[in-house]
Amino acid sequence: MTIALLLTLAALALVDSTSFGTFGIPVYLLLALDRSRGARLGIYLLTVAVFYFLVGVALMLGLSAAMEALGDTLHSRPAHIAQLVLGVGLFLLSWRFDPKWRAKRGLPQRTFEPRVGGPGTMMLLGLTAGVLEVATMVPYLAAIGIMTTSGLAVAQWLPVLGAYVLVMFVPVLVLIGVRAVAGKWLEPKLERLRGWLARHSSSMLSWGIAIVGFLLARDAAVRLFL
Numbered sequence: 001m002t003i004a005l006l007l008t009l010a011a012l013a014l015v016d017s018t019s020f021g022t023f024g025i026p027v028y029l030l031l032a033l034d035r036s037r038g039a040r041l042g043i044y045l046l047t048v049a050v051f052y053f054l055v056g057v058a059l060m061l062g063l064s065a066a067m068e069a070l071g072d073t074l075h076s077r078p079a080h081i082a083q084l085v086l087g088v089g090l091f092l093l094s095w096r097f098d099p100k101w102r103a104k105r106g107l108p109q110r111t112f113e114p115r116v117g118g119p120g121t122m123m124l125l126g127l128t129a130g131v132l133e134v135a136t137m138v139p140y141l142a143a144i145g146i147m148t149t150s151g152l153a154v155a156q157w158l159p160v161l162g163a164y165v166l167v168m169f170v171p172v173l174v175l176i177g178v179r180a181v182a183g184k185w186l187e188p189k190l191e192r193l194r195g196w197l198a199r200h201s202s203s204m205l206s207w208g209i210a211i212v213g214f215l216l217a218r219d220a221a222v223r224l225f226l
Contacts, residue, residue, distance in 0.1 A: 030175065
């Protein structure tokens with residue numbers, strides 16, 4: 001396990017930390033729930049974290065089995081070329097989610113207002129957010145792919161996967177801590193942040209896909225040319 005691999009995974013995890021499920025919805029809940037019901041936000045975060053971790057374990061085991069079946073095929077030059085093409089393709093695709101690109105074509109900007117409720121509702125919201133978002137969380141899927149192709153043993157990738165999921169929630173955990181210390185001062189800023197997230201969700205998705213495309217293309221280029 002190299003430093004470059006860990007830095008790549010950390011970068012992908014930080015991109016994932018800006019997704020709507022790991023940041024946008026928690027910020028909304030942070031504003032919608034008073035402190036007496038703050039544990040419900042914890043239920044949501046724990047549900048999403050456990051969901052992503054279990055999905056990651058399932059994917060790692062499944063991809064590992066596929067790797068054994070395919071042998072050296074995925075480490076071949078054609079496979080790296082395919083990865084390079086995929087990375088470049090994702091980078092180009094990111095422009096289609098750019099707000100300016102959408103505005104020129106008259107496409108609407110979408111916002112999401114999550115429903116606030118009891119513990120059961122928070123757990124259901126977390127599961128729903130995970131199910132709806134996991135297929136579109138390209139950074140997470142890319143991280144799973146990179147860990148698999150790196151040939152890590154279970155004892156290596158299991159703690160790395162846990163750390164990856166934890167890093168995904170670092171920004172919102174920092175916000176929760178700051179709110180606990182300076183709640184009144186932070187409230188109006190959180191409200192502005194929530195509005196900003198709603199307005200720029202499309203742009204964040206565009207940047208996320210672009211970064212993942214770059215990282216995939218970079219990894220493939222290193223394997224091909226260095």
